[in-house]
Amino acid sequence: MSDYSIAFISNEAVTRSYANEILTEKWLGSFKVASSINSKRLENFKIDFCLIDTSKNFESFDDLKDFCKNIRIKKIIIFHSENSLEQLQRHIKNQKDRIVFKKVERINSKEFFINQFSDLIKLLNPDSSQSFMDLAELETSNSYDLILLGASTGGPEALKQIIGKLKPNMPPILVVLHMQPEFLVRYCERLTRITTLKVKRFIDHEKVIPNSIYIADGSNHMEISKTGSDYFLNKGNAEKVKGHCPSVDVLFNSAAKIKNSNLLAILLTGMGSDGAEGLNSLKNSGAFTVTQNEETSEVYGMPKAALEIGAAKCVLSLEQITEILSAQEVQFSC
DSSP, X not given: OTTOOEEEEOSOHHHHHHHHHHHHHHBOSOEEEESSTTOXXXXXXXXXXXXXXXXXXXXXXXXXXXXXXXXXXXXXXXXXXXXXHHHHHHHOOOOTTTEEEEEOSXXXXXXXXXXXXXXXXHHHOTTOSOSBOOGGGOOOGGGSSEEEEEEOTTHHHHHHHHHTTOXXXXXXXEEEEOOOHHHHHHHHHHHHTTOSSEXXXXXXXXXXXXXXXXXXXXXXXXXXXXXXXXXXXXXXXXXXXXXXXXXXXXXXXXXXXXXXXXXXXXXXXXSSSTTHHHHHHHHHHTOEEEEEOTTTOSSXXXXXXXXXXXXXXXXXXXXHXXXXXHHSSOOOOO
């Protein structure tokens, strides 16, 4: 996507300011932010994707009609309010493959861009699993103190794909998977056959060590704490959180309380919202946070819930997550 250009058009100065800030920080290709579709800023600028705000005080619908006839623009997303929809429909035919109408109640907020832009980029180019992200902050997998993984429906197969590609020299990996205890033993045995790392169900007060994968045992919550430079697993209670024990939120929230740690947390496919709040706590504490994208998730519940509250610094496909964790050097770019 770094070869593509994007234009954002709005007659609201505050909206343009937020758009410019987020695009500068996140968008990997060229972009322009303009006050109107006739702005000189857009002259001689090749537009691949265009976002147009008509939600407030937009009057140039005739010009917009002509602008949308430019077939060189691959896709146009037009934000509209309830009041502007009638005008839009009178002037422009909704072309699902190229022109998309998106109703918004309030676009002139930074939160809109932070929480909604990933979904907008996927609308612009569905073939791209992630077009802007904070990958510049991503370090090599073996530079983290801990890697935390949470998953539910679809998680066993996703974890198998990831763990089967991991190489030695990995930090401790902590996993919470929504799985009944009677199935967990056999699942751990299967994982042992596909990796050289040590796979085990966690033990209370156990010190975690590199090249080891610790999986919550299905009957109690798993928490993590730090004493000195060492990390220890702790058994929590058996009360369900958001309908689950073990809960991803419990592990993630315990990790978020640890000071002076370099953590990587990944929320994979799953039903519901377990892990979303914990991932947000980790992000706020300085961890690098990742969610699996919708296209490769069997159930896009948990990752979506995290994305909606701004908990993810990065949204990746399962293949990209596997590639980053197994490479041990950051060669991936989006």
